[in-house]
Amino acid sequence: MTDEPRGLDAVVDGVFVALADPTRRKLLDLLAAQGEVTATTLADGLPVSRQAVVKHLTVLDAAGLVSGRRAGREVRYAVRPAALDATARWMATLAADWDRRLANVKRIAEAAEREAR
Numbered sequence: 001m002t003d004e005p006r007g008l009d010a011v012v013d014g015v016f017v018a019l020a021d022p023t024r025r026k027l028l029d030l031l032a033a034q035g036e037v038t039a040t041t042l043a044d045g046l047p048v049s050r051q052a053v054v055k056h057l058t059v060l061d062a063a064g065l066v067s068g069r070r071a072g073r074e075v076r077y078a079v080r081p082a083a084l085d086a087t088a089r090w091m092a093t094l095a096a097d098w099d100r101r102l103a104n105v106k107r108i109a110e111a112a113e114r115e116a117r
Contacts, residue, residue: 008086011064015087018063023048024056028079031066036078 018024023046030042039057043050057077060066064083068075 008090011083012087012090014063015065015083018059018065021056021059023052024060027053027056027060028065031077031079036069036076038074038076042077 019028026046027042030045031037034041039050039053042057043053046053048056057066057068061068064080066077067080068077070076
């Protein structure tokens with residue numbers, strides 16, 4: 001990540017920290033499937049309390065993965081894909097770099113094998 005702008009480092013780091021927890025990954029899956037919902041609705045599908053769900057949503061929000069919108073007395077949460085998209089692009093760039101490196105190693109090894117014959 002050193003060649004990327006500092007802002008991208010922080011985004012990717014935040015996404016990885018947030019997604020390290022299986023409950024937060026499940027919350028993100030539920031939000032993606034159900035759309036905009038309350039913490040109470042999300043807690044119904046999980047073996048944790050509503051308060052625990054809110055704490056997990058706070059971490060996801062800090063990472064830029066979800067956002068909350070007040071609707072009367074409720075807060076409705078929804079997925080914000082931009083941070084996940086940025087992380088996926090970073091991972092794709094990293095993977096492409098490794099693919100290039102491995103192809104170069106393969107080319108060198110095959111050339112050495114041909115010379116050895």
